[in-house]
Amino acid sequence: MLEQNCHQHSDYGLENHGLENLNEVFWNLNTAALYEKILNRHEGTLSHLGPIVVRTGHHTGRSANDKFIVEEDSSKDVIWWGKINRPLSEAHFENLHQGMLNHLQTQDLYVQDCFAGADPAHRLPVRIITQYGWHSLFARNMFLQATAEALKKHVPAFTVIDAPRFHASPSMDGTNSETFIVVNFKKKMILIGGSSYAGEIKKSIFSVMNYLLPSKNVLPMHCSANISADGRCALFFGLSGTGKTTLSADASRALIGDDEHGWGAHGIFNFEGGCYAKLIHLSPEAEPEIFGTTQRFGTILENVAIDAKTRRIDLDDDTFTENTRGSYHISAIPNVQKNGMGEHPKEVLFLSADAFGVLPPIARLSKAQAMYHFISGYTARVAGTERGVSEPSPVFSACYGAPFMPLHPMRYAELLGNKLDEHHSCVWLINTGWTGGPYGVGQRMSIAHTRAMVNAALDGKLDDVAMETEPFFGLQIPRHCPGVPDEVLNPRNTWSHPEEYDVQAKKLATMFAENFHIFADHVTEAVRNAGPG
Known part of the structure; x- marks a missing residue:
């Protein structure tokens, strides 16, 4: 029984987010408990050797044209406004937020309280509220998990409300389409709707770190990082297809992280607790460490083809998308820097x-x-x-x-x-x-x-x-x-x-x-x- 993990929202402050009349909130479920919810609610399929295979619908990647930042007094003068950072009015945000709350009143929800940032001096407590169990597992994989003691004192600095089944009305909400990813730095809140692509959750918090850290003289970086046995750290910057993941995955060096890092006064540190690897045409010969994660309990395989009878996956099949992805905890990689930190590169x-x-x-x-x-x-x-x-x-x-x-x-x-x-x-x-x-x-x-x-x-x-x-x-x-x-x-x-x-x-x-x-x-x-x- 999972009664100890199923709590009423009022015990945990969800009323602060306007979520007062929910059916149940599943609070910080562990991986096994989330597997049960995902499978019982037909959100995913159990594949050979244990990964969960899920589909993200017609959104198989980020929706760049549907991302907004709320234009408000505390941040508007420092935002790099333009094609990438599009403004959304506070009034439109409030309308969108209220619409989401109305939609979620009768829904069961999942909550993960976790952190971004391995360096305790710059660690950001975050709360990820999701409509799907597998999105909660994604958050558990990708962010830094809180200990039982830390959970008692966890106060979120930013909250993500993720509701893929809720769609915006562009004429009423000021969005480009029914899909939206909206960051409100004043309210310390992120709204995601109309897309099941889990990467939006991860990247929205990355954007928050990129906003907050420079004022602390910390450089936020979209890069991978590894470290040699004698402590020499290296950073690998590169866009998709440049070999960032391949070159940073070196058996002779420990992986610090594969995607998001900060460079502060004490050195570099991973923002994440997991990896989100592109899997198309992945082979055990070229990338054995990452390939091994596709055959383990706890991994989420997004839009990967699976044989319905044998439950075996096909990493060369791009039927759904070229952007097939695997989400797994970083501990699944054999040679990692466990504390997620390293010296100055x-x-x-x-x-x-x-x-x-x-x-x-x-x-x-x-x-x-x-x-x-x-x-x-x-x-x-x-x-x-x-x-x-x-x-x-x-x-x-x-x-x-x-x-x-x-x-x-x-x-x-x-x-x-x-x-x-x-x-x-x-x-x-x-x-x-x-x-x-x-x-x-x-x-x-x-x-x-x-x-x-x-x-x-x-x-x-x-x-x-x-x-x-x-x-x-x-x-x-x-x-x-x-x-x-x-x-x-x-x-x-x-x-x-x-x-x-x-x-x-x-x-x-x-x-x-x-x-x-x-x-x-x-x-x-x-x-x-x-x-x-």
Whole structure:
């Protein structure tokens, strides 16, 4: 029986959120109890070896156009308003909030009281109220779980109310569609509705951390992090498809976290207690640690195909989406830093999958260049083919995570520059994309070469190597790297016709400059001049 876990809302202050007449509230259920609720209520399917397989409906990823920040006096003057951070009026928020409360009055709900931030000095207590049991399990996986003693004193600094079955009325609520993700910094509340994609819960709290921490001189970062046996920490920034998860998952180094971190006075710390990995085409050979999580009790598999009879999953099946996901507690990874913390990073890596074939496979950045490339947040996406020729398209996402940055990117870049100065961290730009030509002509960078370059950088083997300056971006390229042929290091040398490389490099440099134009008035002259010449 689970009576001890099923409590009336009034015992736990849910009336403060306007939820007075609920049927039952399932308070901080553990994983086994949540499994029972999920299966009994047909929210998911039990797969072979124990993971829960769920469907998120037509929302198989984040709804970027449905995210809003409430425009109110306490925060409106510091928010980076624009296409990413859209304003919603306080009146519309109140109307939307009341509509959600009316909808939820007759619903059973799940509550998880947990934390974001492994560093006790910057730990944020959060309350996640969900309509689905599997969303409660997601919160339990992804956030830092509270001990029994901590639960007695837990007072949420931010509350998420997640109601996928409630839909907004755009004409009445000021939203773009029936789906919404609304952050109210004044009321310390987040409303999510119309979407079952659990990632919205995780990223909404990440956005809150990105708003709160800079005022404490802490740099919030959309990156993975690991640590060597002798305590050398490294950060891996990169957009989807750049190899961030693969390169940071190293059997010789302990994983601190795979997605969200802070860099404060005492070093770096994970925001989360779990991982949210992309699973499509995952193999036991390439990523054995992550693959192992797909065969264990407690893991949630989002939109992964499953055989109804054998209950075996197929990670190569993209019937529902390419964005298949696995949510699991970080303890499922064999080699992890259990306290989620590390020393100040010695190396910072910016990963880019450059489909234009221009950027060097590894280059050392000055502080100003690091700030420039951090603000740019570049990678490239391969477009469709026409008559056998593919044309790449650039992707720029400020700070490698623009959708989650409420403040102007320069605020985060300034913090990065200060941290680099203070702790003498070295920044490397790594191209995991194409060499010898653009996509369709050249070839993808050898993963063995990339790993050799990353390992050399992390082990300090490139610290005293002679460098040459590449002419288009002003990047410092090592002349030699252990385990990598010298001719691979300078991308111009890998093209059959170097003059074609020059044309492509000028083209990409122009794209960088055009993208950076919107930031130019907000950065220092040194950063402005650190881009392509």
